[in-house]
Amino acid sequence: MGARPLLGIVVWMASLAEWLRERSDDELVALLRARPDLATPPPADTSVLATRISVRSSVARACEELDSFTLSTLEALVLLDADSAPVDREAIAEMLGAGVTPQRVRRSADRLKELALAWGADELSIPSTVREVLPTFPAGLGRPAEDLSESGAKAALAELDEDERRLVDKLAGDSPIGRTKDASARFSLEQAANPIQRLLAKGLLLRRDAETVELPRQLALAVRGDRPMGRVEPEEPSPDLVESGADRVDATAGGAALELLRHVEELLKAWETDPPDVLRSGGLGIREVRRTAKAMEVEESYLGLLVEVAFAANLINSTEDAAPQWLPTIQSDTWLASPPEQRWAALAAAWLDLPRLPGLIGARDEKDRVLGPLSEDLRRPLAPKDRRHILGYLDELPGGYGVRADGAAAVLAWRSPRHGGKLRDDLVRWTLSEATVLGIVALDAMTTAGRALLFDGASAAAQLLAEQLPEPLDHVLVQADHTVVAPGRLEPGLAAEMKVVAEVESAGSATVYRVDEDSVRHALDAGYTAEDLHALFRGRSRTPIPQSLTYLIDDVARRHGKLRAGTAAAFLRCDDPVALSEVLGKPETEGLELRRIAPTVLVSPLPLADLVEGLRSAGFTPVAEGPDGNVLDLRAGGRRVRGRNRPAPPTGVAAPDTDQLGDLVTQLRAGDRSASARRGRGIAPERGRPSAEATLQLLRDAAAQEQHVLLGFVDTHGLRSEVVVRPISVGGGVLQGVDTATHQPGAFPLHRITTVALVED
Structure with missing residues (x-):
């Protein structure tokens, strides 16, 4: 369609505003709750609200909440030009096709009216911007041809040969657009050499540009018959449920949780002694992923999820060195010392709120580079909302019942076809797979602890998981x-x-x-x-206890500590001089640079740890000795790095509650009354502010008669606004009154008042 005439826009706006004024307060509150962007800033009256309803960005956000059939209903309204003239429900049902009942159309129409994407009683209208938000070709239907009637399209369809009909059937599918070099040429029917040329010559294809043709809508409708919009799904799909039993699901999840904890412990242990480097672009290199995955004997994709969750839980972080590395944090020691259920809850909660997509690990970016764990390219701020949306569907199922990923994807695609973009179905599969690894989902069903995590928080989930875990054993x-x-x-x-x-x-x-x-x-x-x-x-x-194990322990203990090493840089002492002579006589000890300083003491310039390791490599079993003569454990201690400071919670403006929305609707009604009152008793400036005498008189009368007034007001920052006020007193150049929207008293200097009008009850 072309641009709407100005008169048409005015009439359309007036009809929507009138329809809004006829809604009950509860209906308006429901609208503002469903589309919160309409309430910010508070609209002065329903005319302003009607204008705001049609804003393209607001319409697009509202369409995100539509299910597949309601979206099809909206597409039908666009095809029927409901943005130009009202359309009755019978025409909508006919466009949606066979099998769609009037009752189902009424339900979807009511949903559209709840969101103010359509309005009217028996006939519906829609905002003009809906056409801009929906696909260019709703239901895959092209533009109508000007000189082709419905009966003419059917007759032309019957006369097509096999090749022409095959081409028309293809373009009557999902898209009416075809690419061809023949679009720029003009052919007579006698000159046409192929199906495209013949259809162009007959006027059964429209030229869009030099290389594009389009199938006219009338011809596509003739092909589709009693299903003008193709396949329409009136009801939500019903996938096959998997019944496993709540006890079995929880028991399986408990095992998965313990396995998760074990692998995270292994990851921390591996990186405390051999930390991987941080890439210059941030993140973890694929080579390091492979090395760690091989050492832990896990899949690379699984390790990527572990790393992402451990980082989100503040168990690993990068150092601030010139050559930074990934290390366990100081906070990881507290985590390791905590009970299993608390460790699990920390990981599960971190994953649920993770603003990243671990499922993208291993994919390639636009430069054909492989995306690794902790890469900035994995960041997706809406990921936590998507996870909760997906898990929320599983939570709807009875305890012990689940659904496979493909079935869940089909349901969620029907519920929110415009949600999730190109990765919509992948998001479902990734989320359910990751939730299974974390023990939030098991056997395709939501676990008891998972439900608690979703709605009651980590502490409640930990308590329930503790009840699901097997009792710890006191024996081996x-x-x-x-x-x-x-x-x-x-x-x-x-x-x-x-x-x-x-x-x-x-x-x-x-x-x-x-x-x-x-x-x-x-x-x-x-x-x-x-x-x-x-x-x-x-x-x-x-x-x-096998006797061989007893012998092994005794044999190692008998030899253990026979040699005593200290620092000289390092020394080696033994009560048996012959044993020291044996050490000096072995060729393997020449690199230790040992020399005897007493019959029972040898010294070396090497560090103590190197001396002990060299002697053990030569077949001896020394122990390290501290300054006090006690045994030292020379095994390397794990390195640690300071964890990240927890980000402050978002400080966005909270959504208004029911009472606040009710007050806003009250202000809308007052704004409507005041707009009407402007045509009667009111003061509006011709040039500048109203006269002080007229303003004082009107405000004093309103205070005495306890009437509300609509003030046009300029604040100290020069911002203009309108506010409905209940005047209390006027004096000293100031109006004292109560703002009816906030119920807060305020002072309004008279010199800042630009307009005054009574609000009739």
Whole structure:
């Protein structure tokens, strides 16, 4: 359509404003709640509100909230030119096609009226800007041809040959546009050599430009028959539900939560001793991702999610060095010492509010570069809202029931077809996959703790997860091959001891530890004695202790500490001079630069840690000795970096509540009355402000009769506004009154009042 005539715009605005004035206060409150942008700043009257309703950006935001069928109804209104003249519901139903009932059309029309995207009783009108917001070709239909009637289109369709009909059927699908080099030429029917040329010659294709043709709307409607808008979905899809049972879902989620915690602990341990570098562009390099994933024996995509969640939970951060690295934070030590349910809740809450899309990791940007974890290109401010929207659908299902990702994507696409953009369906799959890793979703269903996290917060979710986790075990199973099996989650104290005396060989629902010479030596270095180790295994194992393990512990303990190393830079002492002679005589110790300073003492210029490591490489088992003679544990301690300061919560203006919206509607009504009153008793300046005498008299009368007035007012910043006031007194050049919108008393200097009008009740 062309530009609307000015008179048409005025009439259209008047009809919308009149329709708004006929709405009840509750209906107007509902409108302002559904479209909050209409209330900021508060409109002076319904005429202003009507103008604001038609603003293109506001219409676009309102359309984001429409489901698929309601959006189709709006497209039908555009096709029927409801922005030029009202359209009755029968015509709307006919355009939507066979199978659409009048009742369903009425429901969608009512939804459009709730949002003021349409108005009227039996006949509906729409704002002209709706046409600009919707696709150029609503329902895939092109422009109508001027000289083609409905009956003429049907007759022409019947006369097409097979090739022409195939082309018309294709253009009558999702898009009426075709690209061709024949669009610029003119052909007679006798000259036409292909289907496109023949259709152009018959006037059954429209030329848009030199290389583009368009199928006329009448011909597409003839092809579609009783479904003018093609496939329309009146109701929400009903995907097959997956029934797993609430107990099974929660138990599975508990296992996933423990697995998540184990992997995050491994990540922190790996990076505290071997931190990866920060890329110059920020983030983590793909090479470092592969290295860490290989060391942890996890998928690269899974590691990317772990890194993103750990960063969001403030467990890792970059250093501020010239060559920055990613390190665990000081706060990670507090996290590691917390109970499992609290550690899980911290990670789950951080993911839920993460303004980034880990699902994009591994994709390529516009420069064909691979996107890595912690990259700035992963930032998406709307990601938390999208996650809650997706998980909210699963929360609607009964406990223990779930739906697969494709089914959820279909439902959410119907509910919000304009929401999410090109990544809409990917967002659903990514969110459900990540939520499953975090134990918020399990077996395609929402967990009990996940529901609490969504609506009650992290603390409530942690409490519920604690009830779902299996009871920690106080025992292990020692095997004949020197492996120790933990058949479940261990008590914190026992788990800490097992980390000291054994190495993890495999992890999962059951963790397998291995005890060997190195692990026993580490335990002895940490201060355990041979008897401590025997007592640990005897007291904690539900299976007999193999004799070979007892021999192993005793043999390592017998040799452990026979040599004592100190600093000279470093010294080596032993009560047996022969043993020191054996050390000096081995070729492997030549690089240690040892020399004897006493029969029982050797010294070296090497650091103590290097001396001990060199002796162990040569086959000896020394221990490090401190200045007080006690054993030192020389294993490298983990590095830490200060965590990020938590960002302040957003300080945006809160959405108005029902009472505030009610006050705004009251002000709208008052503005309408005052606009009407301007045609009667009121003071409006011809040039400048109203006369002081007339203003005083009108305000004094209003105060005495307890009537409201509409003031045109200029504040100290020179900003003009209108406000409805209940005058209390007038004196000293000031009006004392109560602002009816805020119910707050105020003082209004008379010299700043530009217009005054009574508001009739």
